[in-house]
Amino acid sequence: MSKRDGKKNLRGRAGRMQGGRGSGRASQGQVRLWGRHAVEAALKNPARRHRKLWATREGIASLDGELPADFPVEYADGADLARLVARDAPHQGLVLECEPLEDVHLSEILDEDPDGLLLVLDQVTDPHNVGAILRSAAAFGAAAIVTQDRHAPPEGGVVGKSASGALEVVPWVRVVNLARALEEMAEAGYWRIGLAGEAQATLGEALPTGKVALVLGAEGEGMRHNITAHCDALARLPISDAMESLNVSNAAAIALYAVATR
Structure with a gap:
């Protein structure tokens, strides 16, 4: 898939800020990923089921592609995102909560x-x-x-x-x-x-x-x-x-x- 084709699959109308901050930890049974490469790859992986993306506007703009129009995104600033990840982790304006990948035998x-x-x-x-x-x-x-x-x-x-x-x-x-x-x-x-x-x-x-x-x-x-x-x-x-x-x-x-x- 070319980058041009990929643009249809990732970035787009992000969600609205819904007020309040994240809990600082992933929900039960969920995986939290951060950083542009990790988040972008997870968003492009058809085997990955996504729950929610927290992001700065700069983080959204850095993605290669477009999110579906109804993708659950909450805009936040960098300080708020820092509360969602491991201490001092470089989140690069993107934090994604998703389900674990299925087991491979x-x-x-x-x-x-x-x-x-x-x-x-x-x-x-x-x-x-x-x-x-x-x-x-x-x-x-x-x-x-x-x-x-x-x-x-x-x-x-x-x-x-x-x-x-x-x-x-x-x-x-x-x-x-x-x-x-x-x-x-x-x-x-x-x-x-x-x-x-x-x-x-x-x-x-x-x-x-x-x-x-x-x-x-x-x-x-x-x-x-x-x-x-x-x-x-x-x-x-x-x-x-x-x-x-x-x-x-x-x-x-x-x-x-x-x-x-x-």
């Missing part, structure tokens, strides 16, 4: 992924890191990221802002048992490579030609032993001895590049 991705590139995160809990990883996953064509439901951040504004729109693009599979999910990947023909600084082989040396699932652990602790045991190979990034390790989101971006250019 691993079997759907395994059945539909022709290129075979998955990113598995073992207890990466920082929403900034997960958002940045989603952004890199979108940039390098990963089919999905896979996390354990209990040890990953919730879908929300911090992830969405850090993902810069990728939250709406890259499927996020949340599983109960990450080890079992890795077994399912193996059964579907994936070669599972865990990134570990102590590995002998570099990632370039360990990469096969077929389907790949890259596995990354949390900063500091790395992958859990059970997850390491479910990898077909361990590999390291060839970084200088001057640095012990990289931030997990940076490591993910480099690893995704390596797979994309093998």
